Amino acid sequence: MQSFRSEIENPIVEKDIIDLERKIQQFYKGEIDEERFRSLRLARGVYGQRQFGVQMIRIKLPYGKLTSEQLHRIANVSDEYSRGRLHITTRQDIQIHHVSLDRTPELWAELEKDDITLREACGNAVRNVTASETAGIDKDEPFDVSPYAHATFEFFLRNPICQELGRKFKISFSGTDKDTALSFMHDLGFIAKTKNGVRGFKIMVAGGLGSQARLADTLFEFIETDKIIPVTEAVLRVFDRFGERSKRAKARLKFLIKDIGFEAFVKLVEDEQKALSVKTFPIDTAGFDKDVDVSHVEIPSVEIKDQQAFETWKAINVIEQKQEGLSAIGVKVHLGDFYTKEARILADLIKKYAGNEIRLSLRQNILIRHVKNELLPFFYVELQKLGFVDVGYESTLDITSCPGTDTCNLGIASSTGVSAELERVLKTEYPQYANNKEITIKISGCMNSCGQHTMAHIGFQGMSIKSGNLVAPALQVLLGGSVLGDGAGRIADKVLKIPSKRGPQALREILNDYQSNVKVGESFLNYYDRQGERYFYTLLKPLADTTNLEQSDFVDWGADEAYVKAVGVGECAGVVIDLIATLLFESEEKLENASESLKKEQYADSIYYAYLSIVNTAKALLISEGKKTNTHAGIISQFEEEFASKIELDVPFSEFIFQIQKNEPTKEFAESYLIDAQSFYKKVDAYRANIVSDEA
Known part of the structure; x- marks a missing residue:
């Protein structure tokens, strides 16, 4: 299992994968509580299945984009570590099932060779950033939202402000007012707009489905593109601090806004502006704005045996692109399931005869992009061999x-x-x-x-x-x-x-x-x-x-035996049970992360890691006293009330910790805040040691 380490070029990714491997071994040795380990692996895309002893692996594919090389890599991984079946999700991810926990670090390392991650595909973090699958080719779009979705994905991947949220957080980007990325059901939904020739977005907030569905509110009717990252960061900071953590059914952003009111929420977002890591974040679109050149692609001669079937397929499953002479082909994938044999052939087709890109759709389908119109007969014949020409792409027949x-x-x-x-x-x-x-x-x-x-x-x-x-x-x-x-x-x-x-x-x-x-x-x-x-x-x-x-x-559909209602513990949306020792151990890890970030001049990250360490440490002490720890804000107020006379600080605890909100993320503040966090940890650790000693 160790051999993969030398093959990973990115040291951050390498550390991540090695950490997963180490945590698995600690779990097997009983050094990590099962509930805490669940949280650790979920944040790395490893999800427990209904079947005992195997895992579902969720591969995080921002806005559903895949190249031929990436599709080949995923197919190889599925054959090696699973059973050769690929499942497209409604968040444009791919899942593979029946994977041994022991092999997940090695599997992850294999995927990273083609820049594919598992990180934060599950768990209480920012999930896959979705987008309209027609982004970049839609005739009605004001601009391509793909680079903005990609920048959002990259900025918040491994970002300390969203690693341990109370619940999952979902973001989408719709290319047109048709809202095909479903902004109204997302924690944050962006809809592309232009105003006086300037690009921007309408922003929807706090939507969600589930047992208590809620339609999103409008946070901004229009905001320029360089402000979307700061706005998202501010919303995540508020959610992290005030969001519910103990009651799973009440832990989404929609419940926070329901509890405190929309205006109060907006005020909290405004109060975070000084502390943001960036006040503006221009997004480079250069790599996305270039036209795809398929002029060199040869046009093989094929025979269409059923012309009427071909014309029906073309009328229903083919989308004319805004790029002249090009079309996109919709592949209706039954239940979102396809297999590695078909995946490899499809990967070769898009590499040789199209723009080397597919997008997975929110309705669990495949969209082949940048196909010359003259090649549509050829693609029909080739896709027919794969069973990929069923009509009804994104239609009523497409359940x-x-x-x-x-x-x-x-x-x-x-x-x-x-x-x-x-x-x-x-x-x-x-x-x-x-x-x-x-x-x-x-x-x-x-x-x-x-x-x-x-x-x-x-x-x-x-x-x-x-x-x-x-x-x-x-x-x-x-x-x-x-x-x-x-x-x-x-x-x-x-x-x-x-x-x-x-x-x-x-x-x-x-x-x-x-x-x-x-x-x-x-x-x-x-x-x-x-x-x-x-x-x-x-x-x-x-x-x-x-x-x-x-x-x-x-007898249920697809079953042979009488139905038995058997519901296990949900993981993707689960809230973990924290142990005091584990919390204090994690506080130390967060202090180490703060120190490392400071050395790399990542001051905002360092400050947030220090903040998380302080909260974690306070939470551990409150739990030891049997107190509730539902939200960060609640932890802060309760700690001040319960321990003001027991843990000596120069200022009230709320003032001590909320320095993060009152200061810009400078080097000087990052250094002083880290020293404060380290000192606080030592005081609490000493206090806890005395209590344990007295109890013994």
Whole structure:
């Protein structure tokens, strides 16, 4: 396992991977608590599966961009460390499953050879930064948002202000007012705008799905591009300090704003301005603004055996780019799953015959970019060999689904099984929806909405339902969600719960009623609003009857045995249980990080590491006294109240720690703040040692 170290060129990455390897060994030896170790590995993209003893690895791919070389690398890693299956997520990541924990450092090192990271793909950090998959080629976009998404990804990767948040934090970039990156459901959503010829963004804040969905507020109607990094940093600083940490269900940014109010939140963001690491951050777009040159690409001669099928595919799955003479090809990937054999062939195709780039979509598909229009027949023939020409890319027939009970600990009922059956029903009974880009169908295996069912026109959520003493898999039917555009959205209504095996019939009832009653020119949403939620409850109510269930109703989709509700501990959104000794040990590590950052003249990072050490140290002492430690702000106020007379400081504790907010990140302040943090740690450590000694 040690051989990979000499092959990693980036010393920061090398340290990261070695640290993961070391933490794994410490965990095996019992030196790290299991709950704390969970937090450590999640921050490195290693997620526990439903199946015992294996891990899911989430590969972080900013805005879903992949080159041929990177796709080959991921395929090689999947074959070597897993089973050759690749899963595209609704955040434009790729997941591979069934990986041994022992091999994760080596796997990570292999990926880094082509600049692919696992860092912060899971856990309570800034997750993958997503963007419209058509960014850079969309005829309607004011500018390409890709470089801004990339700069945001890079700036906050390993950034100390967002390593141990109360919960995950999600950021998106939409290229147009159509809001295809779904800004309204993100912690921070950016929508490209221009004002008097100047590039900028509308910024949405504190949206989210899950069991308590919330539509985002508008933080700024327009802000210039060089301000988006400072704004994001300020929001993250506020979330880190005031966000809930103990109650997982209340720990997202949307709950903080709900608790304190939007105006109070904005004031807190404004109060952080002096402490920011940068006041302005111009983003270099040079590498993205260059046109892709595919003029040299040869055009092989091919024979189209079914011209009508080709024309249908071209009309539905091909997108005309803003670059003259080029098109993008949408590949509908069933359930987001494809395999390494197809991945390698696809990688070779885009390298030789296109712009050497694909983008993964938010609906778990693949978009091949920069294809000469003359090459469309050739690509059709080649993709047909791979089974990649199913029509319906990003259409009603293209159902979004999370893995559900296949691999996820939180899955309540199968989402992939019912998705497959619904797609079959649509394809055979409702083929006319292959080119319907309006109605979306989304399915999640639990309330967390990884399949984004709460924003679908037609959504399904995995549940369970009782029938006497027996329990059957079930689906909550939701209707009326949608993306409205320009930061606005709709959350779907929960209509009723039905046994899961009746999901296909529920879809038939809805679509049949829509086709029978929709008015000319009326959208699905207007039709739904006109009929009303109660109408659909009555329409579907016969399917909710549990007195007439058959034996097959107690077997979930894709299963052979009777359904058993088995929900494990969720990890991606989990909050860890901290031990006092572990906290104090981590305080020391943070002081070391502060010192290292100071040597590298990274003053803002040094200051924040010192701040985190002080908070961690105070938290450890409060936990030893049985006190609550829900937020950083709460820790600070409680520590001042409980230990003002026990830990001697020259000023009140709040004033001591909040120097971070009152000073600019200069070398002088970084040095003095680090000395303060080191001194505070020594005082607390000595106090704790005396207490332990007395208790013994």
